[in-house]
Amino acid sequence: MGCLQHCGRAFGLALLGLLAAPLLSAQASQPAAAAAQWDLTDLYPTPQAWRAELERVREAAARLSSYKGTLESSSTGMLRGLDAISRVRRDYLRVAVYASLNADTDIRVAANQESEQQTQSLGTLISEQTAWLAPEIISISGDTITAFVAAEPELGRRFGYFLDNTHRGAPHTLSLEAESLLAAAGNVLQQPGNLHNQFANAELKFPKITLSSGESVQLSAASYTKYRQVAQRADRKLVFDNFWAGWKNYEGTLGSMLTTQVMGDVFSARARRFDSALQSALFPDNMPVDVYRRLVSEANAALPTLHRYLKLRKRVLGISDDLQYYDNYPPLFPPAAAPAFDIDASKRITLEALKPLGEPYLAQLKRGFAGRWMSLYPAEGKRSGAYMNGSAYDVHPYVLLNHNNDFDSLSTFAHEWGHAVHSLLAHDAQPFETADYSTFIAESASIGNEMLLEDYLVANAKSREEKLYYLGNAVESIRTTFFRQVMFGEFELAMHEVLEKGQPLSGQRLSEMYCGLLRRYYGEAEGVMKIDPAYCIEWAFIPHLYYNFYVYQYATSMAGAAYMTDQLQKPGATGVQARERFLNLLRAGGSDYPYELYRKAGLDMATAMPYQALIARMNRLMDQIEALMRQR
Ligand SMILES: [Zn+2]
Secondary structure: OOOOOOOHHHHHHOOOOOOOOOOOOOHHHOOOHHOOOOOOOOOOOHHHHHHHHHHHHHHHHHHHHHHOOOOOOHHHHHHHHHHHHHHHHHHHHHHHHHHHHHHHHOOOHHHHHHHHHHHHHHHHHHHHOOOOOOHHHHHOHHHHHHHHHHHOHHHHHHHHHHHHHHHHOOOOOOOOHHHHHHHHHHHOOHHHHHHHHHHHHOOOOOOEOOOOOOOOOOOOOHHHHOOOOOOOHHHHHHHHHHHHHHHHHHHHHHHHHHHHHHHHHHHHHHOOOOOOHHHHHHHHHHOHHHHHHHHHHHHHOHHHHHHHHHHHHHHHOOOOOOOOOOEEEEEOOOHHOOOOOOOOHHHHHHHHOOOOHOOHHHHHHHHHOOOOOOEEEOOOOOOOEEEEOOOOOOOOOOOOOOOOOOHHHHHHHHHHHHHHHHHHHHHOOOHHOOOOOOOOHHHHHHHHHHHHHHHHHHOOOHHHHHHHHHHHHHHHHHHHHHHHHHHHHHHHHHHHHHHHHHOOOOOHHHHHOOOOOOOOOOOOOOOOOOOOOOEEEEHHHOHHHHHHOOHHHHHHHHHHHHHHHHOOOHHHHHHHHHHHHHHHHHOOOOOOHHHHHHHHHHOOOOHHHHHHHHHOOOOHHHHHHHHHHHHH
């Protein structure tokens, strides 16, 4: 999924820099593979032009505080101030994209990292120069704002959503003195996540183990991910036993870290007069708490479908005694059955698979493929993973891949282009101010593409084995993106509620709570899987638990995607209308609250509908697997 880096809003203000030394030119580093590298001259013709622009934006940013106190003067005055700030932000993002993409092209080039830091300090300057903005808007009466918007249509068109969203924060905005205190505490409240990152990625050490083949493996997060998939069951158990024992040694310390994080969330929520940490976390998106609760209740109602999958897995893997937690990871069917997908095949197949989205969608894809918008292949010093960066509103999205010709590469390709086309459609239809969309919507656009791709590959596979491989992948992705993320979401909610009730938390208590969830989700009482308490320390490993109710959006997005892709593939007018609603959802960008945008697209995320569509899809995929297995 890898959305953490590419999601528009999360990315938005995170980058920027000034070029202190010449940037590494992509063309210079890879003369033979120029077309494999993105062309950043679409952003700025030369590093010098970029540096000059950075200086210009810095000077413009330094003048933004002069608009303080002018917004209430008149509708024209309000438009003038908001327009000046918006222009600086827009230009800043373009400058930031250039620095960020250059830094990721080769992370070993110190000058590029310094440039990125310089853009980050410009971002900080903009925040400081506009810190007065939200308080000033909140201090203006709603009636005045309504009158201004009526008098100045451009104000409503570009800034209506922003004004409403900012004004909405009034009940949770404190006195100047209290706000300064909270701002000063912000850095302290971020430290549990930093502690966990430092401990988990740098200081926690694991033993060396010897696999049944005689291979010696130094355990780490990376080797855990690799070796938990091996076919030898005893080796999987060995990997699990040693990896989780490494975490278990620090259960108390890790429990304190996470408890401190949750205490911070509860503190901030109470300070801002929210009823709960959940309500506070959902507030920025104006997401009804009902959506979260509905997601959890529907996932629980669908556990028999997850259990059906686990029983199928047990049968396919040929496990005769109890299914164990470490049996989740080996692929259901061997990947060798799938052909290789080079970049040309990935483009061709993606265009074929996304045909149900219609010509206007495909036209945007072709436009993207014709440009040099992608960094395609792994290279020394290049950032790992994949992302789409659509923050340069006046230019076009850029896509970073590490394509290595396997099915995952193809799937990632379709996923990231889902984000890219979303940005293209939103940028065409929206002014800069309302183009940037929320994560809640973003992942539907990309996961929907993955689903259409899966269905296309299954339908066009050359052999039964190839079909089974795609089907196995598609079902497993529902376990990991839906059920697993909802389980994390339930765990997050439970942790916060314990502290909100004034009860204590500890590492041991967290492990007990996590054990309870694993047993319920994986059906221990139903005889589906046996949960070894030694693995209930898994919570300590999950960095997302420090992101304050973030992961639920993966699950809601997948459900939304399942519903939308179902609908738009319906024959006749129903399908055509559903396709238009989906494209309009993408075109709407960030012009309204994400829950409302979904509703306009015909989908109420607080009802059972999207979740049941996803579960129906999972059952359909398993029906196909079982039918193919009977053909043996
Ligand atoms: Zn994504």
